[in-house]
Amino acid sequence: xxxxxxxxxxxxxxxxxxxxxxxxxxxxxxxxxxxxxxxxxxxxxxxxxxxxxxxxxxxxxxxxxxxxxxxxxxxxxxxxxxxxxxxxxxxxxxxxxxxxxxxxxxxxxxxxxxxxxxxxxxxxxxxxxxxxxxxxxxxxxxxxxxxxxxxxxxxxxxxxxxxxxxxxxxxxxxxxxxxxxxxxxxxxxxxxxxxxxxxxxxxxxxxxxxxxxxxxxxxxxxxxxxxxxxxxxxxxxxxxxxxxxxxxxxxxxxxxxxxxxxxxxxxxxxxxxxxxxxxxxxxxxxxxxxxxxxxxxxxxxxxxxxxxxxxxxxxxxxxxxxxxxxxxxxxxxxxxxxxxxxxxxxxxxxxxxxxxxxxxxxxxxxxxxxxxxxxxxxxxxxxxxxxxxxxxxxxxxxxxxxxxxxxxxxxxxxxxxxxxxxxxxxxxx
Ligand SMILES: Cc1ncc(COP(=O)(O)O)c(C=O)c1O
Numbered sequence: 001x002x003x004x005x006x007x008x009x010x011x012x013x014x015x016x017x018x019x020x021x022x023x024x025x026x027x028x029x030x031x032x033x034x035x036x037x038x039x040x041x042x043x044x045x046x047x048x049x050x051x052x053x054x055x056x057x058x059x060x061x062x063x064x065x066x067x068x069x070x071x072x073x074x075x076x077x078x079x080x081x082x083x084x085x086x087x088x089x090x091x092x093x094x095x096x097x098x099x100x101x102x103x104x105x106x107x108x109x110x111x112x113x114x115x116x117x118x119x120x121x122x123x124x125x126x127x128x129x130x131x132x133x134x135x136x137x138x139x140x141x142x143x144x145x146x147x148x149x150x151x152x153x154x155x156x157x158x159x160x161x162x163x164x165x166x167x168x169x170x171x172x173x174x175x176x177x178x179x180x181x182x183x184x185x186x187x188x189x190x191x192x193x194x195x196x197x198x199x200x201x202x203x204x205x206x207x208x209x210x211x212x213x214x215x216x217x218x219x220x221x222x223x224x225x226x227x228x229x230x231x232x233x234x235x236x237x238x239x240x241x242x243x244x245x246x247x248x249x250x251x252x253x254x255x256x257x258x259x260x261x262x263x264x265x266x267x268x269x270x271x272x273x274x275x276x277x278x279x280x281x282x283x284x285x286x287x288x289x290x291x292x293x294x295x296x297x298x299x300x301x302x303x304x305x306x307x308x309x310x311x312x313x314x315x316x317x318x319x320x321x322x323x324x325x326x327x328x329x330x331x332x333x334x335x336x337x338x339x340x341x342x343x344x345x346x347x348x349x350x351x352x353x354x355x356x357x358x359x360x361x362x363x364x365x366x367x368x369x370x371x372x373x374x375x376x377x378x379x380x381x382x383x384x385x386x387x388x389x390x391x392x393x394x395x396x397x398x399x400x401x402x403x404x405x406x407x408x409x410x411x412x413x414x415x416x417x418x419x420x421x422x423x424x425x426x427x428x429x
Contacts, residue, residue, distance in 0.1 A: 004044040007031055028364055035063035038385050038392060040369070049369040050396055054383045056197060057229045060256035061304060062385045068259035071300040075293045082292035084285060094295035097302050098268055101238060104247040105271040111264060111290025115228040115254030116144025118265040119191070122250045123148040124284065125269060126189035126222045128276040133166075134187040138173040140375035142198035143191065143226050143252070152191055154375060173199060176211045183219050189250075190216055191224040194231075194240035200379030201340040201347030209244035222249040222273075228265075229345070232256040233305040233386055236315040236343030243342065249273065259301045264294035305386075314386050317393075318343045321384070324397045332404040335359075335411065346382035353377040354414055355407065362410065363403040368396065 008029060012020040023029045033043030040063060041048050051059055061068060082088050095109040110125075112118045123135055137143070137152035144150065150158055151165040158164065171178040173196060183190075190212060195201055216223045225248040230240035232253070237243055239251070250273065254265035277283065288294075304310055318341065325339045325348070338349035348370075350356055356372025359380050363370045373379040384396070 004031055004042075007043070026361055028361070030364075037062045037064075038388055039063070047367075049364065049367055050384075050392075050399065051369045052363075052382055052384045052396070053369050053371045054385055055255065055260075056381075057232065057234055057256040057383060058258060059260045060232055060234065060386045061259055061301065062387045063260060065259060065261075065387070067304060068261050068297055068300055071259075072261055072293055072297055075296040079292040079296070081288060082290075084287055084289065085282070088290070088292060088295075090292040090295035090299075091290045094290070094298045094302075097299055098253075098266060101302060101306050102251065102268055103239075103242075106247070106251060106268050107271045108269040108274040110267045110269065110284065110286075111295070112254075112267065112286050113263045113288045113291075113294075114144065114146070114265050115226070115252065116146035116149040117286065117289065118228070118252045118254055118267045119143040119149035119152070119226065120147050121267040121284065122191065122224045122252055123152075123189065125250065125267070125273055125276050126224060129273050130188040130220065130222060132186050132188040134184065135168050136179065136182045136187060136190045137168065137170050138192045138196065138199075139170045140173060140199035141170075141192055141196045141226075142375065143193075143228075173202060174204060174208060176208060176215070179212060180215060183215060183221060187219065187221045189222040189224050191226065193226040193229065194244075195229075195235065195342055195345055196375075197229040197345075197381060197383075198373055198375045200349075200373035200376030201342075201345060201381065203340055203342050204244075206244050209241070209246055213246040213248075216249075224248060224250040224252065226252045228252055228254040229383075230342075232301065233311055233314050234343060234345045234383070236311060236318055238306050238311065240342065240345070256305070257298050257301055258294070259297045262291075262294045262297040263288075264290065264298050266298075310386070314343050317384075317386075317388060317390065320390060320393055321346060321382075324393060328397070328401060328404060331401070332408060335408045336404055340379065344384055344386055344388075347373065347379040348382055350378050350380065351411075354411065354418065356380050358410060358414060359403060359407045362406040363400065365406065366399045366403040368399045368403060 031043040034041045038050050040051050098109050099107040110121050143152050151168045169182050171182045225241050249270050251268040257264050329336050335351055340347035356377040360372050370380045373381050
């Protein structure tokens with residue numbers, strides 16, 4: 001344990017003292033070591049977890065996917081970051097591939113390094129194109145922690161960091177009336193995740209999504225869909241918006257685009273929107289965005305994720321996860337009450353808001369990495385790697401079954417503890 005103790009000490013002193021304190025408190029001081037396929041291992045103590053969170057889709061293709069590694073190794077024989085000012089072979093190929101795989105005239109791509117950056121770019125383009133200011137997002141949605149992306153998010157993420165940026169408003173997800181009343185003559189764009197992950201995977205109805213598209217059209221407002229988590233085959237179609245028969249004006253991609261190996265993100269624009277860069281094509285720069293090794297990785301990711309066999313596999317696995325989860329709902333109905341699902345984008349719906357953090361911990365203790373949805377703690381996000389095989393499901397479900405049994409046992413104790421904490425707080429007042 002000496003090596004691990006030293007790592008934790010360095011991390012505590014030089015990266016984050018409070019992350020160390022948090023993970024210690026909950027007995028989860030995992031230090032990432034070997035990783036392969038659907039599994040990650042602690043660097044020292046033998047703890048092994050099946051990754052059912054995948055960092056929100058970064059590991060769609062599993063950990064250290066051999067095809068991605070081979071593509072990157074080959075790239076490194078010929079390429080480096082490249083030059084973000086020059087015309088680039090690999091950037092052109094990657095953007096053309098995205099264009100070929102997108103519907104309609106979503107033909108231009110601006111590359112970045114993160115989902116937050118890609119969101120910021122989308123908002124810049126929307127404001128410049130429409131010459132309007134207001135950006136409407138949904139409460140509980142999440143698009144990143146950078147400038148404009150942060151401004152679209154909930155107050156709790158923004159408040160500690162200073163004054164509000166003007167021109168941002170939130171509406172209620174699933175409520176078309178709430179969006180309708182937020183739209184005014186100064187509205188540039190509506191931005192939302194096709195399925196909001198941090199809000200606990202509420203799956204929108206086709207009618208809702210189509211009404212949003214229609215409202216945007218009627219009011220000359222752009223529709224930005226964030227597919228950072230829901231894109232790249234996660235829902236059983238390459239793009240989640242394909243389930244809804246709509247075409248957005250801007251699509252934001254990140255996470256899985258990296259193949260879990262090389263950071264890259266993309267803001268895909270409808271053709272007319274590229275005109276915002278006509279007066280000055282150098283007005284928006286990202287030194288590392290669209291780095292050439294990243295573009296090569298992205299091409300491999302797209303090639304794998306768009307293949308009909310791959311998507312058929314995702315859909316097949318989705319039916320298996322549904323059938324197996326239904327059995328667990330039957331067995332643990334007092335704790336696990338439902339499954340939110342579109343393909344392998346899933347949320348375990350639990351009894352109350354204490355349950356998400358509790359199940360996250362008992363799942364960890366039973367060898368599964370799942371994480372509760374931060375903006376709806378009644379839900380645990382369930383995002384297995386898309387390459388998960390059928391023969392791996394029994395082990396996953398056996399561990400989940402044990403985690404649910406343990407969580408059910410602990411829940412009454414948690415309630416007592418919360419009651420005591422509550423009483424102590426009121427006594428303090
Ligand atoms: C839907 C969605 N959009 C955007 C982001 C931001 O991505 P990044 O962390 O790469 O900036 C995230 C990150 O979790 C996300 O889940």
